Amino acid sequence: MNITELIVVLVTIGIVFAGVMTFVGYGSLLERKISAWVQDRLGPNRVGFDLNQPFLSMFKGFFGLGQPLADGVKFLLKEEFTPKNVDKVFYYLAPAVALSTALIAFAVVPFGPTSVLPPMVDNRIDLAVSKPNPNYQHRVYPRTNSELEKISAANPFRSELLEEAKSHSPKIELPKVAGIELGGSEIRFGIAPHLDIGVLFVFAVSSLAVYGVVLAGWSSNSKYSLFGALRASAQLISYEIPMGMSILVVVFMVGSLNLEAIVEYQAKHTWFIVYQPLGCLLFLTAIFAECNRLPFDLPECEQELVGGYHTEYSSMKFACFMMGEYTHMVTTSFLLVAMFFGGWNIPFLVTQDFPEGALGWGAKLVVFCGKMVAVIVFFMLVRWSLLRFRFDQLMSLAWKGLMTLGILNTLGAVVIIQTKPLGELSLWLLPAWSVIALLMVTGYSMTRPKPSNRFRTGIKSVDQRLSSQKELVGNRI
Amino acid sequence: MAINTKDVTWVEPPQLGLLDQLYLPAIVGGMATALKHLLETVTGTGPDATQQYPEEKPKLPPHYRGLHRLNRDEKGRVKCVACFMCSTACPAHCIDIVAAPSPWNDREKYPETFVIDELRCIYCGMCEQACPVDAIELTSIFDLTGLSREQMIFDKEKLLSVYDETVRRGTDPVRTHSGKLGPASEPGEAGLTESSSAQS
Ligand code: SF4
Numbered sequence: 001m002n003i004t005e006l007i008v009v010l011v012t013i014g015i016v017f018a019g020v021m022t023f024v025g026y027g028s029l030l031e032r033k034i035s036a037w038v039q040d041r042l043g044p045n046r047v048g049f050d051l052n053q054p055f056l057s058m059f060k061g062f063f064g065l066g067q068p069l070a071d072g073v074k075f076l077l078k079e080e081f082t083p084k085n086v087d088k089v090f091y092y093l094a095p096a097v098a099l100s101t102a103l104i105a106f107a108v109v110p111f112g113p114t115s116v117l118p119p120m121v122d123n124r125i126d127l128a129v130s131k132p133n134p135n136y137q138h139r140v141y142p143r144t145n146s147e148l149e150k151i152s153a154a155n156p157f158r159s160e161l162l163e164e165a166k167s168h169s170p171k172i173e174l175p176k177v178a179g180i181e182l183g184g185s186e187i188r189f190g191i192a193p194h195l196d197i198g199v200l201f202v203f204a205v206s207s208l209a210v211y212g213v214v215l216a217g218w219s220s221n222s223k224y225s226l227f228g229a230l231r232a233s234a235q236l237i238s239y240e241i242p243m244g245m246s247i248l249v250v251v252f253m254v255g256s257l258n259l260e261a262i263v264e265y266q267a268k269h270t271w272f273i274v275y276q277p278l279g280c281l282l283f284l285t286a287i288f289a290e291c292n293r294l295p296f297d298l299p300e301c302e303q304e305l306v307g308g309y310h311t312e313y314s315s316m317k318f319a320c321f322m323m324g325e326y327t328h329m330v331t332t333s334f335l336l337v338a339m340f341f342g343g344w345n346i347p348f349l350v351t352q353d354f355p356e357g358a359l360g361w362g363a364k365l366v367v368f369c370g371k372m373v374a375v376i377v378f379f380m381l382v383r384w385s386l387l388r389f390r391f392d393q394l395m396s397l398a399w400k401g402l403m404t405l406g407i408l409n410t411l412g413a414v415v416i417i418q419t420k421p422l423g424e425l426s427l428w429l430l431p432a433w434s435v436i437a438l439l440m441v442t443g444y445s446m447t448r449p450k451p452s453n454r455f456r457t458g459i460k461s462v463d464q465r466l467s468s469q470k471e472l473v474g475n476r477i
Numbered sequence: 478m479a480i481n482t483k484d485v486t487w488v489e490p491p492q493l494g495l496l497d498q499l500y501l502p503a504i505v506g507g508m509a510t511a512l513k514h515l516l517e518t519v520t521g522t523g524p525d526a527t528q529q530y531p532e533e534k535p536k537l538p539p540h541y542r543g544l545h546r547l548n549r550d551e552k553g554r555v556k557c558v559a560c561f562m563c564s565t566a567c568p569a570h571c572i573d574i575v576a577a578p579s580p581w582n583d584r585e586k587y588p589e590t591f592v593i594d595e596l597r598c599i600y601c602g603m604c605e606q607a608c609p610v611d612a613i614e615l616t617s618i619f620d621l622t623g624l625s626r627e628q629m630i631f632d633k634e635k636l637l638s639v640y641d642e643t644v645r646r647g648t649d650p651v652r653t654h655s656g657k658l659g660p661a662s663e664p665g666e667a668g669l670t671e672s673s674s675a676q677s
């Protein structure tokens with residue numbers, strides 16, 4: 001890594017950070033607007049950019065676009081109140097953890113067109129030493145053409161090998177430029193592109209967010225916070241499992257955890273929503289729960305419970321939790337788009353090679369981000385369409401429903417992919433299997449006796465309880 | 478005490494079919510409703526319920542009960558005859574009157590001070606109903622603000638100025654007996670006979 005590259009990375013981080021934070025601010029405005037529209041209201045439309053100056057009056061109102069700025073200023077200026085007897089270190093650490101894990105998870109998200117590295121370049125090493133050399137330490141992954149030239153210039157011996165390998169193996173195609181070339185370096189649409197463990201990294205880091213929740217609840221020295229944290233952590237941990245399961249088949253089919261590879265696979269074939277409708281549904285449900293969005297917003301329960309794990313937090317510390325949550329939403333929306341909705345791809349309109357050049361990059365960026373915004377709007381619409389689950393329903397949905405579906409989906413898909421019963425067409429068995437699995441689980445759940453809300457005397461088996469209920473009903477009639 | 482089981486009627490929830498159990502159709506239906514409302518509001522075809530308040534004032538019904546005013550008679554004097562009916566009727570005990578002999582011939586007393594604590598008032602309108610000479614009326618002024626409790630205690634001058642203001646604006650026409658005093662103001666026999674005849 002040379003100094004220009006470092007600068008490019010830092011600048012990318014800066015731009016992405018600013019972009020995400022701006023989106024978080026305006027996302028909250030969008031959320032308020034959509035909430036209002038769904039309820040036949042108008043939403044915030046007062047705070048413009050007129051700053052109370054008459055000469056700026058043309059900026060007055062302005063659809064409430066000044067609202068996020070005003071909110072930010074308000075959060076900064078509010079009294080920073082630290083309750084007595086809190087565990088200071090963890091109390092201050094928790095919001096930082098919540099926000100930073102959400103931001104770090106964003107590092108591998110490709111928010112624009114990126115190109116995939118060629119598959120492992122080990123082949124050329126085999127060629128060089130004529131047999132696999134386990135001691136070989138310096139595998140080279142040139143990411144751009146210019147980088148490749150640089151490496152070749154620095155090490156003529158190796159570049160020779162590379163040439164040779166190229167001629168031998170069609171696998172070692174030179175990668176296309178992964179971003180716009182700029183002064184020997186590249187502009188990339190992703191802070192850490194080409195990370196082979198992409199999805200795994202996002203999952204790993206975003207599950208750290210539960211630390212923010214637990215620390216906040218534990219250190220606040222308040223029973224409400226503690227209960228809120230318990231609710232939240234139980235939910236977050238439960239829903240991580242179906243979330244992981246839902247993408248297994250995608251990873252099987254692509255053969256890589258690299259998000260760019262997943263996007264490219266979909267660009268070449270079909271979006272995974274077609275092959276994996278059930279996986280998409282599971283992932284969608286799980287990310288709703290992971291982001292504490294309705295109908296899974298039990299950690300907060302704005303309407304009827306005391307705050308939740310952030311009860312004791314005020315001003316910017318509270319805002320950190322909120323921003324973390326929104327950032328998480330943005331990240332998971334990007335993930336959903338990248339894994340199931342084809343990333344930057346729109347069939348026949350925006351494809352691998354069309355449109356070309358800078359226009360292509362721009363179009364892909366716009367398509368990717370547009371899809372992400374659409375997912376977020378969907379998040380917000382769902383908030384006003386569904387009721388909140390009861391806690392036991394939440395848990396049984398995750399453990400009994402989603403997990404069973406995840407296992408069935410994975411098993412069926414693996415069998416189909418391995419045996420290929422219909423030859424080329426067998427991939428189309430996957431969506432059919434999704435529907436079958438969904439109906440199977442639902443049908444089975446219908447045969448189960450429903451939990452009764454009636455009072456119980458003594459502990460009886462379900463059958464006894466049912467028959468006693470029948471008696472009760474019979475007596476009444 | 479526990480409820481007798483015989484008194485309890487259990488209502489069975491309806492059986493869910495396969496599609497209901499899937500929840501997905503219901504979710505899609507709910508989202509369609511939400512989306513319909515969203516689009517209606519955005520395109521302006523929905524119920525236009527929102528008022529842009531400070532610019533757009535609400536249309537209040539004529540019997541709206543807002544801030545009080547003390548009416549003036551046709552000579553511009555305070556109409557009140559300090560009979561204390563309103564302060565007696567007031568359930569919130571927020572009217573404070575100090576009566577003095579009237580400087581004018583057509584009535585015996587007049588209020589030397591007349592104070593209403595607008596923060597205590599519950600805007601029930603009992604004072605208006607109780608007043609025999611229609612001297613106190615509730616106007617449609619509702620956006621009443623003040624920076625201190627003291628500012629919200631309205632004295633006679635302020636209440637009279639509310640009358641002047643509302644009459645000038647024409648928002649609240651004087652509702653009864655316009656400028657004339659009512660029968661209760663008549664000094665001596667006349668008033669008594671009239672009110673007693675009214676009773677019989
Ligand atoms: S409106 Fe009711 S509470 Fe207010 S002053 Fe009149 S009688 Fe009292």
Ligand code: SF4
Nearest residue numbers: 557558560561563608
């Ligand atoms: S009832 Fe009417 S006349 Fe009597 S004191 Fe009150 S305002 Fe004055």
